[in-house]
Amino acid sequence: xxxxxxxxxxxxxxxxxxxxxxxxxxxxxxxxxxxxxxxxxxxxxxxxxxxxxxxxxxxxxxxxxxxxxxxxxxxxxxxxxxxxxxxxxxxxxxxxxxxxxxxxxxxxxxxxxxxxxxxxxxxxxxxxxxxxxxxxxxxxxxxxxxxxxxxxxxxxxxxxxxxxxxxxxxxxxxxxxxxxxxxxxxxxxxxxxxxxxxxxxxxxxxxxxxxxxxxxxxxxxxxxxxxxxxxxxxxxxxxxxxxxxxxxxxxxxxxxxxxxxxxxxxxxxxxxxxxxxxxxxxxxxxx
Numbered sequence: 001x002x003x004x005x006x007x008x009x010x011x012x013x014x015x016x017x018x019x020x021x022x023x024x025x026x027x028x029x030x031x032x033x034x035x036x037x038x039x040x041x042x043x044x045x046x047x048x049x050x051x052x053x054x055x056x057x058x059x060x061x062x063x064x065x066x067x068x069x070x071x072x073x074x075x076x077x078x079x080x081x082x083x084x085x086x087x088x089x090x091x092x093x094x095x096x097x098x099x100x101x102x103x104x105x106x107x108x109x110x111x112x113x114x115x116x117x118x119x120x121x122x123x124x125x126x127x128x129x130x131x132x133x134x135x136x137x138x139x140x141x142x143x144x145x146x147x148x149x150x151x152x153x154x155x156x157x158x159x160x161x162x163x164x165x166x167x168x169x170x171x172x173x174x175x176x177x178x179x180x181x182x183x184x185x186x187x188x189x190x191x192x193x194x195x196x197x198x199x200x201x202x203x204x205x206x207x208x209x210x211x212x213x214x215x216x217x218x219x220x221x222x223x224x225x226x227x228x229x230x231x232x233x234x235x236x237x238x239x240x241x242x243x244x245x246x247x248x249x250x251x252x253x254x255x256x257x258x259x260x261x262x263x264x265x266x267x268x269x270x271x272x273x274x275x276x277x278x279x280x281x282x283x284x285x286x287x
Contacts, residue, residue, distance in 0.1 A: 029063075029070060029074070029077060030073075033059075033083055033087050033091070034084075036056060036059055037083070037086055037090070038084065039052060040116065041119045041120075042118040060094055064097070071095075074091060075095065075107055077091060078091050078107050078108065078110075085114050085116055086115065086116070086119050086120075088112060089111070089114075089115035089119070089120060091111065092108035092109070092111045092112035093112075093128070102136075105132060105135055109139065109142065113141050113145065117152065122152055122154040122155070122168075123163075126154040126171055126265060129143055129172070130174070130263075130265060133171065133173075133174040134174050138175060139180075140175075140180040140183050143168075144187050146165050147196060147199070147200065150196075152164075156265055159267050161266065165199045166199035166202045169203040170203060170206055170262070170270070170273060171262055173207070173258060173259070173262055174258075174263075177207050181204075181207065181211055181212065184203070185211070188200045188215075197229050198228075198229065201216055201219060201229075201232060201236060205236045205239070206277055208277055208280040209284075210287075216233050216236050219233035242278070243282060244281070244283075244285040245284075248283070251280060251284050254279055255280070258276050258280070261273055
């Protein structure tokens with residue numbers, strides 16, 4: 001059972017409810033974290049999750065109300081890799097709700113990337129990684145994490161949109177491609193699942209880079225690859241066959257436009273991304 005995104009919207013609790021949990025707030029923050037987050041959401045029924053949600057709400061309220069007292073301690077706890085991974089994700093959300101510091105965003109990103117994806121709403125994960133990418137943090141590790149999750153599908157109810165791994169990966173594009181290209185290519189080399197390989201090749205196609213185009217051509221001509229992969233890569237090669245210029249000024253402007261488009265996680269944004277990508281393909285020339 002995944003925790004829905006709605007639990008990230010914290011509510012003020014009545015004092016009587018908080019007291020009912022027999023929870024002593026005089027303890028240090030570390031001990032509270034161990035007691036509150038000693039579970040994995042996907043292993044609990046909805047009914048079993050409810051008291052945990054209330055405890056987490058109370059924890060958020062406490063830290064939020066006494067931000068000056070607990071903010072630094074929260075930072076320390078988020079850097080502690082021995083803490084429960086669901087705390088690292090939930091606590092990361094707490095930190096970015098309390099601070100707009102890029103340093104704090106980095107602490108939150110490093111912590112949240114460690115989450116077990118089974119425990120969270122995939123749509124929240126995509127939105128959160130996109131938020132960090134829009135703030136120019138390196139989300140490569142967090143984004144590539146979804147590649148190994150066979151069941152990963154992010155549903156965006158506002159647009160009745162389902163994002164598979166390939167579509168979700170596109171929202172990594174707001175960051176500098178120099179940050180993620182090498183790691184993505186290295187990850188691709190380790191993959192065995194044919195559909196996942198196609199997802200990653202498709203993502204690389206949308207990077208609009210010579211390095212990615214070259215790798216796609218290599219897969220299309222590699223007789224050691226499965227026939228379906230070669231055909232898919234070959235189709236991408238045909239789509240790459242456009243008249244090329246070498247106008248880096250226009251290329252940079254389109255990359256900036258792409259980042260603006262991807263602020264919105266929607267079907268319209270994906271359509272606009274297609275249009276911008278076609279134009280990007282025309283603005284760089286590979287040897």
